[in-house]
Amino acid sequence: MSIQEIEPEELKKRLDNRVQDKFFLLDVRNQNEQEICLIEGTDKLIPLGQLPEKAVSLDSWKESEVIVYCRSGRRSMDACEFLNSKGFGKLYNLKGGIIAYSDRVDSSLAKY
Numbered sequence: 001m002s003i004q005e006i007e008p009e010e011l012k013k014r015l016d017n018r019v020q021d022k023f024f025l026l027d028v029r030n031q032n033e034q035e036i037c038l039i040e041g042t043d044k045l046i047p048l049g050q051l052p053e054k055a056v057s058l059d060s061w062k063e064s065e066v067i068v069y070c071r072s073g074r075r076s077m078d079a080c081e082f083l084n085s086k087g088f089g090k091l092y093n094l095k096g097g098i099i100a101y102s103d104r105v106d107s108s109l110a111k112y
Helices: 008-016 031-036 048-061 074-085 097-104
Strands: 002-006 024-027 065-069 090-094
Touching: 002 008, 002 074, 008 097, 024 048, 048 074, 065 074, 065 097, 074 090, 090 097
Parallel strands: 002 090, 024 065, 065 090
Antiparallel strands: none
16 A cells, blocks of 8 residues: 555546546535635545544545645645555545646646
8 A cells, every 4th residue: 555646737637538538536624614626527625634533435446546735735645644544445645736747737726
């Protein structure tokens, strides 16, 4: 079990090929942050503080790739570490978070 980082451009390629590329995209920002901007294709929002109680809702994805993001990459790394401790084995942290995604892939996403 390991945690890897995924670059924003790689996530975009994978999102564009979502029909053949099966993965789960998890946003661990707070609800008010998601209302500002969202990566299209996000499967679920679970704020980091709620992850311990809601992680069971992700159990069907334990053997699949789970890509996690937040604003800058720190909370999503914490979420990856938590999920790793719960048996999730294919975890990817979006390097630089949604800020980097906005800078490098989709400038239409609002920054905050």
